[in-house]
Amino acid sequence: MKQTLIELLDERVRAALDAAGCEGAPAVVQVSGRPEFGDYQANGVMGAAKARKMNPRQLATQVVEKLDLVGIAGKVEIAGPGFINITLDDVFLAQQMDAALNDERLGVPAVEAKRVVVDYSSPNLAKEMHVGHLRSTIIGDALARVLRFLGHTVIAQNHVGDWGTQFGMLTAYLIEAEQGGDATVALTDLEDFYRRAKQRFDEDEAFATRAREYVVKLQGGDPEVNALWRKFLDVSLHHCEAVYEKLGVGLTREDVMGESAYNDDLAPVVEDLRAKGLAVESDDAIVVYVDGFVNREGDPLGYIVQKKDGGFLYSTTDLAAVRYRVSKLHIDRSLYVVDARQGQHFQQMFAVSRKAGYAPDSVQLEHVGFGVMLGEDNKPFKTRSGGTVKLADLLAEAEERAYALVSEKNPDLPEAERRAIAQAVGIGAVKYADLSKNRNSDYVFSWDTMLAFEGNTAPYMLYAYTRAAGVRRKAEDWNPKAAISLTEPAEHQLALALSRFADALQAVSRETMPHFLCGYLYELATQFMRFYEACPVLKSEGDVRASRLRLCELTARTLKTGLGLLGIQTLEQM
RNA sequence: CUGCCCGUAGCUCAACUGGAUAGAGCAACGGCCUUCUAAGCCGUAGGUUAGGGGUUCGAUUCCCUUCGGGCAGGCCA
Structure with a gap:
């Protein structure tokens, strides 16, 4: 398959518009809002008619005359001011189903491959991962999976925080802990380790001095301090990896490209910016001014790349990273899955990257922002005592709650079985709840919902999958090559939903919106449930039975693939 | 003060380059199990899309404005 359904229809309607004298007019093909308006609607006629001062109904008539949808549409109608309503031919739809079933990629056309960096998760290694890292981690992971599935070359970049003054403090404390003989124990709880190090730093002047010396030594490349630093990072990364594994997120050590990786490029970046006349001194700091940014007083807002004490900032690191990604990774597109609060920073950083020539116009730089997680009281999500919630604890609770639920619904299943179901349901629920919402807005975290x-x-989706997979499994003998026939309305609607998979994925890729995929899968699951209620499968006979089984098969595979692209594991029974 | 995001049913959320009567779930009410998993399906009720103005054949969507909430705004990230 070379194109998606919408692409196909769009092409045909555009050709008809051209033939009717409206060259270059967009077809505006989209899924119909209501069944009585057909399966798809082309809305381009009205706009084209207006631009040419034509009568839209008349133009629609001409377009429909020229419109070649032989073997695709069963019915084409003009409605309202000039809508063209297209109902797909059931034979055509059946062919689509057949093609998808015979394709490992479920009929999703491969796109022109691009090299795409997805920068996500990026926890600070000084502490343990907490709920603040959840959204970036799972949204980024879903986007990476979808892009990869579509045929792009995805380069995941885990831009971890592994540099800065706090690591002097931590390595200094690590030495103390080792002398005390309990370093390994002390590091099992990173959060606690950080707290104690901070406490020592605040209370003991000698320790604070030592910590500051360690920062200097670390930056100076002192082997001993560097070894300690690396040891600490290793432990911290293990914590992250445990969370990633629990979450079913595909990040590995290979994807780690922390802040420290760019250390050697920071000074050259600033030097380069100065040489190009972009960076200038201001209050003893080095800043780059870009148009359109002002501060509180209305004065131009500088983008600081070097502090007055000579130190560099994350702004410098990000510029170095852009250079690296463009020149070494040869990317076409870079996605930054980072908290929406850093929006301005990215706007400035992108602008500087363009001006300095680090990112040519051919490279897309996109900030994939997202809102914060709120508790059910609409305030930032915290523990009952007001502390930050560790991600590991959150996921453990999710599984616990799911286990209780499964045990209540299905007490007869063996314990191990219930545990496995609880894991898929609990983790899936946390991820799906997040991914199914528009990432731009803050979202309310609610266990019950x-x-x-x-x-x-997630439970509804997983249940739909078990039903589809269950029917197929129980069927035993049936002809997997049987012709698909779509006679019942529920069959038509289900097939229609199945045929939209590719377009849903395209939309996710284009808009970097995972919730489009969730919305699609929910629609598919709903249509399947209706089909399941309306059309007996195992109890029907012959060709009808085989045809319906094949629809179940494709539904199961599409749900499993789609949920898989969201990073959600399906279950054969629950 | 400046900029960005948000405001949709009582609650949680949708609405695909502006499209037809703004859709789901929960909560409320009413139906459907000797029938493939009822963890489901069907139905009823629920809306001045924060308010006002503008552009348009058509606005939740675009522009202006007011109100309300969140965030950011030179040496943290």
């Missing part, structure tokens, strides 16, 4: 079996939730 995400673990509900109704509505647009």
Whole structure:
């Protein structure tokens, strides 16, 4: 398959518009809002008619006359002011189903491959991962999976925080802990380790002095301090990896490209910016001015790349990273899955990158921002005592709650079985609840809502999959090559939903919006449930039975693939 | 003060380059299990899309404005 359904229809309608004298007019093909308006609608006629001062109904008539949808549409109608409503031919839809079933990629056309960096997760290694890292980690992971599935070369970049003054403090404390003989124990709880180090730093002047010396030694490349630093990072990364594994996120050590990796490039970047006349001194710091940014007083806002004490900032690191990604990784597109609060920073950073020539116009730089996680009280998500919630604890609770639920619904299943289901449901619920919402807005974290079996939730999706997979499994003998026939309305609607998979993925890739995929899968699951209620599968006979089994098969595979692209594991039974 | 994001049913959320009667789930009410998993399906009710103005054949969507909430704004990230 070379194109998606919308691409196909769009091409045909555009050709008809051209033939009707409206060259270059967009077809504006989209899924119909209601069944009585057909399966797809082309809305381009009205706009084209207006631009040419034509009668839209008349133009629509001409377009429909020229419109070649032989073997694709069963019915084409003009409605309202000039809508063209297209109902797909059931034979055509059946062919689509057949093609998808015979394709490992479910009929999703491969796109022109691009090299795409997805920068996500990026925890600070000084501390343990907490809920603040959840959204970046799972949104980024889903986007990486979708882009990869579409045929792009995805380079995940885990831009971890592994540099800065706090690491002097931590390595200094690590020495003390080792002398005390309990370094390994002390490092099992990083959060606690950080707290104690901070406490020593605040209370003991000698320790604070030593910590500051360690920062200098670390930056100076002192082997001993560097070894300690690396040891600490290693432990911290192990913590991250445990979380990634629990979450089912594909990040590995290979993807780690921390702040420290750019240390040697920071001074050259600043030097280069100065040489190009972009960076200038201001209050003893080195800043780059870009148009359109002002501060509180209305004065031009500088983008600081070097502090007055000579130190560099994350702004410098990010510029170095852009250079690296463009010149060494040869990327076409770079996605930064980072908290929306850093929006201005990225706007400035992108602008500087353009001006300095680090990123040519051919390279897309996109900040994939997202809102904060709120508790059910609409305030930032915290523990009951007001502390930050560790990600490991959150995930453990998710599994615990899911286990209780599964045990209540299905007490007869063996313990191990229930544990496995609880893991998929619990983790899936946390991820799906996040991914299913528009990432731009803040979102309310609610155990009850995400673990509900109704509505647009992970449990509902997983249940739909078990039904589809279950029917197929129980069928035993049937002809997997049987022709698909779509006679019932529910069959038509299900097939239609199945045929939209590729377009849903395209939309996710284009807009970097994972919730489009969730919305699609929810629609698919809903249509399947209706089909399941309306059309007996195992109890029907012959060709009808085989045809319906094949629809179940494709539904199961599409749900499994789609949920997989969200990083969610399916279950054969629950 | 400046900029960005948000404001949709009682609650949590949708609405795909502006499209037809703004859709789901929860909560409320009413139906459907000797029938493939009822963890489901069907139905009823629920809206001045924060307010006002503008552009348009058509606005939740674009522009202006007011209100309300969040965030950011030179040496943290």
